[in-house]
Amino acid sequence: MSIIDMDDKILDKTINELEGVTISQKPDFDSYPVQKAFELMNKKLKFFEPEDLRLMIGQKIGLKYLVPIALELLRENPIIESNFYEGDLLLKVLKVERSFWEEYPQCKERLLSFFQNGMIDYESLDEETKSDIYFAYEILTE
Numbered sequence: 001m002s003i004i005d006m007d008d009k010i011l012d013k014t015i016n017e018l019e020g021v022t023i024s025q026k027p028d029f030d031s032y033p034v035q036k037a038f039e040l041m042n043k044k045l046k047f048f049e050p051e052d053l054r055l056m057i058g059q060k061i062g063l064k065y066l067v068p069i070a071l072e073l074l075r076e077n078p079i080i081e082s083n084f085y086e087g088d089l090l091l092k093v094l095k096v097e098r099s100f101w102e103e104y105p106q107c108k109e110r111l112l113s114f115f116q117n118g119m120i121d122y123e124s125l126d127e128e129t130k131s132d133i134y135f136a137y138e139i140l141t142e
Contacts, residue, residue: 011046015062050082078120087129094136
């Protein structure tokens with residue numbers, strides 16, 4: 001099975017289940033991202049919202065499971081707004097570390113295809129977001 005082609009068995013599990021981890025005690029560090037990430041570790045992947053994906057990808061948690069899900073959402077709407085602004089999920093995925101893309105080149109190819117096939121409508125994006133996406137794309141393609 002390709003990492004892109006997730007089946008229901010995977011989507012019906014949590015990141016903790018997939019990674020064989022059991023963390024029952026809430027983290028002591030009291031920040032929204034840390035507390036929310038702890039909560040999301042026990043949420044079935046099929047129930048993840050775009051904002052959940054953005055947050056967990058930004059925290060570098062469960063990337064091999066969450067990036068393909070995010071790519072599927074981005075295929076449908078590359079500039080989907082997860083919580084902050086149009087294109088925020090795309091930008092978070094573009095900023096995933098190089099080592100992930102090296103390990104999962106099919107994910108990188110899929111992401112780059114959004115640009116190569118003209119699927120991204122830049123007209124609705126503000127100038128800062130356009131610039132950030134362009135910069136992240138340039139780094140990804142180096």
